[in-house]
Amino acid sequence: xxxxxxxxxxxxxxxxxxxxxxxxxxxxxxxxxxxxxxxxxxxxxxxxxxxxxxxxxxxxxxxxxxxxxxxxxxxxxxxxxxxxxxxxxxxxxxxxxxxxxxxxxxxxxxxxxxxxxxxxxxxxxxxxxxxxxxxxxxxxxxxxxxxxxxxxxxxxxxxxxxxxxxxxxxxxxxxxxxxxxxxxxxxxxxxxxxxxxxxxxxxxxxxxxxxxxxxxxxxxxxxxxxxxxxxxxxxxxxxxxxxxxxxxxxxxxxxxxxxxxxxxxxxxxxxxxxxxxxxxxxxxxxxxxxxxxxxxxxxxxxxxxxxxxxxxxxxxxxxxxxxxxxxxxxxxxxxxxxxxxxxxxxxxxxxxxxx
Ligand SMILES: [Zn+2]
Numbered sequence: 001x002x003x004x005x006x007x008x009x010x011x012x013x014x015x016x017x018x019x020x021x022x023x024x025x026x027x028x029x030x031x032x033x034x035x036x037x038x039x040x041x042x043x044x045x046x047x048x049x050x051x052x053x054x055x056x057x058x059x060x061x062x063x064x065x066x067x068x069x070x071x072x073x074x075x076x077x078x079x080x081x082x083x084x085x086x087x088x089x090x091x092x093x094x095x096x097x098x099x100x101x102x103x104x105x106x107x108x109x110x111x112x113x114x115x116x117x118x119x120x121x122x123x124x125x126x127x128x129x130x131x132x133x134x135x136x137x138x139x140x141x142x143x144x145x146x147x148x149x150x151x152x153x154x155x156x157x158x159x160x161x162x163x164x165x166x167x168x169x170x171x172x173x174x175x176x177x178x179x180x181x182x183x184x185x186x187x188x189x190x191x192x193x194x195x196x197x198x199x200x201x202x203x204x205x206x207x208x209x210x211x212x213x214x215x216x217x218x219x220x221x222x223x224x225x226x227x228x229x230x231x232x233x234x235x236x237x238x239x240x241x242x243x244x245x246x247x248x249x250x251x252x253x254x255x256x257x258x259x260x261x262x263x264x265x266x267x268x269x270x271x272x273x274x275x276x277x278x279x280x281x282x283x284x285x286x287x288x289x290x291x292x293x294x295x296x297x298x299x300x301x302x303x304x305x306x307x308x309x310x311x312x313x314x315x316x317x318x319x320x321x322x323x324x325x326x327x328x329x330x331x332x333x334x335x336x337x338x339x340x341x342x343x344x345x346x347x348x349x350x351x352x353x354x355x
Contacts, residue, residue, distance in 0.1 A: 047093040048062055056078065056231060057076040067139075071088060073089065089148065091144075094143065104144070110124065131209065132149075132155065133224070155194075156187045192215040194213040195213075196212070212227045217253070219252050239257070246332065250320060262298075276289045279294065312325060
């Protein structure tokens with residue numbers, strides 16, 4: 001399978017562009033529009049579909065983006081703060097599907113009825129405020145951010161400010177490599193263990209949203225996790241997924257990832273005493289036992305570092321050797337620069353790998 005797939009497509013401001021699709025190395029599952037949704041809808045077909053994940057939160061999927069990413073976006077409705085917390089903003093509705101008429105995530109939230117929300121839009125009439133958090137700065141998680149940035153804060157990890165600086169965002173978001181215009185918006189960088197609030201001039205201290213930020217570098221230096229205490233849910237972005245390749249960019253670190261996974265597993269164990277904590281990801285996985293998923297993912301990655309997993313493929317991408325591993329049965333797989341695996345093996349040999 002080729003790792004570089006040219007696509008011709010139309011985007012606003014660019015009549016026709018030739019794109020080399022980085023992430024099409026991952027065989028994402030095909031997502032189809034829910035026929036029921038299309039039949040029920042009295043508005044143009046949206047680029048998104050939503051289902052209730054738990055009492056407060058909806059999972060929104062961008063179901064036919066041109067990069068085949070199908071990112072998972074989460075919307076937690078907090079009536080006490082008159083706010084919707086949005087986790088990631090997806091691919092900006094960029095699609096080749098001519099039947100899709102609503103491409104703005106914000107417009108979707110404010111106008112499209114959701115069956116599991118009593119057939120009302122999640123933010124009908126735009127009466128609620130937004131707080132947006134990005135799990136990390138990759139393009140498939142930030143391309144819808146500008147529409148919210150006009151009046152709402154966009155939170156990101158303060159772990160590595162230069163990684164998300166305006167100068168570095170084109171490269172680190174992968175927008176540059178994909179010939180996508182890099183979105184421009186101000187970030188509010190928040191520390192590890194930050195409790196997210198929703199405030200304004202009348203309420204400068206803000207109202208709590210019941211969600212905590214954890215810095216979780218590994219996939220990227222700015223990767224973060226949200227912990228929703230009331231719902232017992234960890235949102236882990238691109239730290240891992242099941243049944244879809246875990247991908248590291250050149251800027252990732254498997255050594256840091258193991259340290260993060262150790263912390264996350266301990267955190268999930270600590271918060272699983274009353275009921276099992278759950279885990280939801282930036283793609284593919286939403287729900288599931290957090291401790292079990294975290295342990296199983298670490299075991300798979302440890303097998304790779306200890307050379308117990310067979311390498312399935314070694315290939316050049318953008319001038320760097322990449323490797324692919326697939327667990328028997330297909331639950332977990334990994335695609336990353338070979339250097340990251342070799343660094344982790346060296347750290348293991350030196351007793352420096354937290355695993
Ligand atoms: Zn990513």
